[in-house]
Amino acid sequence: MVENRSHREIQATAWRELAERAKRLAGNLLDGPDRDSLLQYSEELEEKAAKLEAQRGVPAAKDKQ
Numbered sequence: 001m002v003e004n005r006s007h008r009e010i011q012a013t014a015w016r017e018l019a020e021r022a023k024r025l026a027g028n029l030l031d032g033p034d035r036d037s038l039l040q041y042s043e044e045l046e047e048k049a050a051k052l053e054a055q056r057g058v059p060a061a062k063d064k065q
Contacts (some may be wrong), residue, residue, distance in 0.1 A: 005043075006056065007051075008052045008053075008055060008056055009053075009056065010012075011049075011052055012048075012049040012050075012052040012053050012056075015045040015046070015048050015049040015052075016045070016046065016049045017048045018042075019042040019043075019045035019049070020042075022038045022039070022041050022042040022045070023039070023042045025038055025039075026038035026039050026042065057062050
């Protein structure tokens with residue numbers, strides 16, 4: 001079955017997946033600048049995904065919980 005997903009939905013999903021990967025990687029690092037950078041990157045990706053979802057009228061993933 002082929003899904004009909006918009007570019008924004010696909011991009012938001014990709015950003016959320018990257019954010020989760022960055023969080024997992026940061027969790028394996030000791031405290032330091034690399035860990036802090038990964039966590040910041042993860043937050044920025046989550047924000048981008050939320051903005052795309054808001055443009056589509058979809059509640060942010062954090063609001064769904």
